Amino acid sequence: AQKVTQAQTEISVVEKEDVTLDCVYETRDTTYYLFWYKQPPSGELVFLIRRNSFDEQNEISGRYSWNFQKSTSSFNFTITASQVVDSAVYFCALLRGYNFNKFYFGSGTKLNVKP
Amino acid sequence: ETGVTQTPRHLVMGMTNKKSLKCEQHLGHNAMYWYKQSAKKPLELMFVYSLEERVENNSVPSRFSPECPNSSHLFLHLHTLQPEDSALYLCASSQTASGSSYNEQFFGPGTRLTVL
Numbered sequence: 001a002q003k004v005t006q007a008q009t010e011i012s013v014v015e016k017e018d019v020t021l022d023c024v025y026e027t028r029d030t031t032y033y034l035f036w037y038k039q040p041p042s043g044e045l046v047f048l049i050r051r052n053s054f055d056e057q058n059e060i061s062g063r064y065s066w067n068f069q070k071s072t073s074s075f076n077f078t079i080t081a082s083q084v085v086d087s088a089v090y091f092c093a094l095l096r097g098y099n100f101n102k103f104y105f106g107s108g109t110k111l112n113v114k115p
Numbered sequence: 116e117t118g119v120t121q122t123p124r125h126l127v128m129g130m131t132n133k134k135s136l137k138c139e140q141h142l143g144h145n146a147m148y149w150y151k152q153s154a155k156k157p158l159e160l161m162f163v164y165s166l167e168e169r170v171e172n173n174s175v176p177s178r179f180s181p182e183c184p185n186s187s188h189l190f191l192h193l194h195t196l197q198p199e200d201s202a203l204y205l206c207a208s209s210q211t212a213s214g215s216s217y218n219e220q221f222f223g224p225g226t227r228l229t230v231l
Contacts, residue, residue, distance in 0.1 A: 004157075035219060043203060045222035091158070102171065103220065105158040 002027050004094050006106035013082055014114050021077045021109045023092030029053075031097025034068065034075045039089040039108070051075065053097070082113045117141055119223035121206050127229045128196065136191040136226045138206030146211045147189040148220060149181060152203040164189060165211050196230045203227050 003026040013019045025034065036048040049059065051068050059066050063080045079086055092106040119140045128134050140147060149161040163171035164183040178200075180192040189206055207220040 037222075043205075043225040043227070045205065045207075047219045047221065050219050102163070103158075103160065107155070107157045 002029075002094055002096060002104045004092050004104050004106035006090075006092055006109050008109045009107070010110040010112065012112040012114065015084060016081050018078060018080050019082050019111065019113075021079075021090050021092075021111065023075045023077065023106060025073050025075065025092070025094045025104075027094060027096065029096050033095040033097065035093040035095065035103075036066065036075075036077050037091045037093065039091065041088070045091065048077075079111075082111075084113050084115055087111055087113045119206055119208055119221050121204075121223035121226050123226060124224065125227045125229075127231065128193070129231050130196060130198070132196075133192070133194040135193065136204055136206075136228075138189040138191075138223055140187055140189075140206075140208035140221070140223075142208055142210075142221060144208040144210045144221070145186050146209045146218075147183060147186075148207040148209075149189065149191050150205040150207065152205055152225070154202075158205070162191075193228075196228075198230050201228055201230045 005024045008022055011019060032053045034051045037045040038048055039045045049066055056068050056070055065078045067076045075092060089108045089110045091108045094104045096102055122137045126134060146165040148163050151159045151161055160173055161175045162169060162181040167183050167186055178195050182190040203225045205225045206223040209218040209220045211218060
């Protein structure tokens with residue numbers, strides 16, 4: 001069975017702190033894709049990144065970075081020098097490689113960045 | 116309009132009412148989705164339409180009835196809902212890929228539904 005676990009329900013940090021959001025996934029598929037989405041208070045989920053199971057390279061995009069480790073089935077997301085605008089709920093998701101129409105979402109981590 | 120739009124943004128209805136949620140995507144995608152987001156629960160996939168045909172229906176009660184008249188529009192018809200159906204209903208679209216490609220979903224802003 002497929003499953004995505006985001007153990008951190010809510011995290012609060014002070015602006016400029018670094019913060020890491022954890023994501024652990026379960027799948028027996030050899031081909032799969034991992035995603036992170038951001039949901040600000042407005043409600044719309046905003047796509048941040050996708051990774052396929054054959055690409056374990058870490059990625060950095062500005063203040064955002066992602067650490068994909070197949071050995072621990074984790075796809076963690078780090079925000080460096082957090083800002084108030086980063087406050088949102090962040091979702092990790094798994095897409096099975098042979099079923100492009102089915103996503104498995106984690107329960108989300110609410111990030112509060114205080115000034 | 117760009118991206119995925121949803122109307123209305125907020126809806127309050129009684130249990131005996133009939134209403135419809137509308138979703139429109141302007142991205143040229145061929146797959147559309149309805150999700151339900153309740154407080155403190157993971158996103159629940161309700162329906163998937165690919166090439167205007169329903170391909171997934173995750174045991175959703177019959178009081179929710181989807182309609183996909185074309186690849187750009189998706190409706191969710193609601194009737195005799197229950198208070199526990201109150202949630203944020205999100206629409207998404209994607210381009211169904213083939214082979215070893217992949218596709219992310221693009222989401223609309225959602226409709227906040229309250230059932231009294």
